[in-house]
Amino acid sequence: MQNTKMPPFETILQNRATMIEAVLREILSTHPQDGEIARPDRLVEAMRHGVLNGGKRLRPFLVLESAALFSGDESASLRVAAALECIHCYSLIHDDLPAMDDDDLRRGRPTVHKAFDDATAILAGDALLTLAFDIIVSPETELALDAKVALVSGLARASGLGGMVGGQMFDMAAEKAHPGEEGIIRLQAMKTGALIRFACEAGAILADASDEDRTRMTEYGAAIGLAFQLADDLLDLTADTATLGKTAGKDVAAGKATLAAMHGPDWTRQQLNGLVAQAKDLLTPFDERADVLRQTADFIANRRN
Template sequence: MSIDIALNEAAGAVNRLLTDLLPPVDGAENRVLDAMRYATMGGGKRIRPYLLINSAALFDVYSEYALRAAAAIEMLHCYSLVHDDLPAMDNSDLRRGRPTAHKAFDEATAILAGDGLLTMAFEILADPKTHPDGQVRADLVLALAKAGGAAGMVGGQMIDLWAEKNELDIGAITRLQRLKTGAIIAFSCEAGGILGHASMAQRHALISYAHDLGLAFQIVDDLLDAEGDAETTGKPVGADAKAGKATFVSILGIDRARDQAKLLGQQANSHLDMFGAKADPLRWMTEFVLTRKN
């Protein structure tokens, strides 16, 4: 199976579940649900759900459990995009080739939609439908809270805003991206191990894979911002340079940044050796990340 087919299958399954989890309701509150659906169903490659589903498959986790956890991480990811696009943050008008949530609705509704998606992600993980073992559910909730909070994605976003007026060296940029992007990717991989009662060695291997993959992902993102075009990427380009942000590309240059991404991809795959051929879908993702155009 190719990565494109595997990604499409995972995305299709997650999209169907997201549709079921976000049905229309009667009353004025339906507007925020419209915005939540808009934010989650507007395309996207569903990379994080793919990672979670295929990490869980290493341990033969029941597919419905993995799928629900995958929907939760996609909700949290989409919440972060909605808030990231707001005028107070990146002030973006375009996301995935269409107007951002605050442009399609309004700023207040977009904020509430992000809040709703974030909250619902934890609701899904805490539901017994996600796993019959209460300790597993608690571990999932704890891991996602750490990955999404001040010691993870939120902290990374704060550093990113601070960096607009302060210079960062390569070590600081690496830390920023490990928090802002890498922590959620790491959760996506570790969650498969949590669902499957994996050993700590197996969970650490998945986390190490995810950390290297996450940095490679961000370097490619920086390359696309420097070299890509809005029509292909589906979002504005050149924003980092315009904002004066230090990135992997601005410090390393395009050629060295591309080489570093390749090296990180090789390191990522090396962490999967203990899983043998069963981890091939994760190795396919590494190649996909390194060669993506949007």
Template sequence: MTIDLETLFEATARAVEARLDAALGVRPHDGERERPPRLVEAMRHAALGGGKRLRPLLMIETAKAFGRTDQGVVTAAGALECVHCYSLVHDDLPAMDDDDMRRGRPTVHKAFDEATAILTGDALLTIAFDLIANEDVHANAGTRLTLSRDLARAAGLGGMAGGQMLDLESENRERSEDEIRMLQSMKTGALIRYATRTGALLADAKPEDVARMTRFGELIGLAFQLADDLLDVESDTATLGKTAGKDIEAGKATLVALKGADWTRDAVKDLVREADGLLSTLGEDGARLSAIAHFVAERRA
């Protein structure tokens, strides 16, 4: 079966872009007094018009695999993308990774200023919970509560933010393979794991299927970070749309630095092979998810 990934990514990007465009308008929503235009502009700079929308695609395709395809899934995917975009805005700040370019454009603190960038990240993170609480996400309020709690944990202390802290603490220090895998599973893997787990929950999949797709996301998250580490040492700034070689310059703890590029490529293949094994009962839907997994492993930007 041939999967047209380009069309799949484009369709998801259009759907998510439209949902975020509606969420990030200047007109106040119910319960809001005002939306400062400069902050709205900065949020739109951060969240619209760029990015592969990989996490939303994984969520939407997982939900589709278990029978759900309506707009509520797109709303949930938009919530996840807001968290991801917030993390990029804050990661790019001078106090963190200090990047000038993101997705081929100036980072928010360069296009605006540092204070605006901090507030942009704050506002994107919090609007994500506005979106995930929408009634169209799931008719059952208990399920929406579970999705909100899971998102908080994936983004927070024991997830992405905690992983970022471990990453910063590991600069120019020796770390074991297990320690690097742990920080990467938190920093990068937590939101990807959330994407596939949530897709299954949105479709009311059986508990064993939710567990299977949670593991699928965990594997893809690790593969994504390893592929990203390879790109940092093997690609260039023009191709990546962000500064290449930053990890080496900053002394980041990566498995490429610890084990070498050849070992890392083999590890990525092993992760994708295991992920493929979890999709055997999903037919054509599984084939699309498998194609996305292979894209993660083989991407060049």
């Protein structure tokens, strides 16, 4: 059942991004918080450059919409969403470094190490990583202690050794080892999918949803996480740098293993369509309440940058 009164999806996405941006601007101030001694101006400036640079804010958007599905507190979900975006942006700052993907552009602007320097970029990423957990556990995030513990544990595992960071390690190794399809799916589920999966689960956690609903949202997140990576790989094959806002064709040039490169655009598009259908099926019990999340699956599969 479709909600005909719903605003256009892009409007909803932009409105949510504006809300997230406001929270992030407040958090990334130069004013020291309780227990801090000082916040170096240049470090804060670099962090803000890496975070407050536009972008769709898809991961925090998923936190907000998943929490709203279960009537979660909006103020708390905004702060959890901001924490997740700090993790995501730290990973981009580090990924762009010369020792990693060595990129000069991010969202159409110079990357942090280009706008500042390598050392400042490393420290900006380090600070965003630790800040994310501070945001969740702080008194301003008004959630029960068990919810905060579950969120911190889930975010740590999604972003760390067995999640995003581990996936990046597999991705770097894949430039030489050339893994098969199973290996590619594993590294993508970790590098890209883990944070997207957590974003959907986080909304259910902070809203105190049932275990069944939490599992359902985790599975939905896994499906759209793989779809996101397939769409990204497809764009790397077919889009130009101006459209992407980052250097196009870098994965192919670096010899990175992707499913799109292995099987071609037609196969990739077919798989994307299947993942969107799977994600939508998982939302069936929620009827029209989940219409925004259904549209999110379509948006991920059909995005242009």
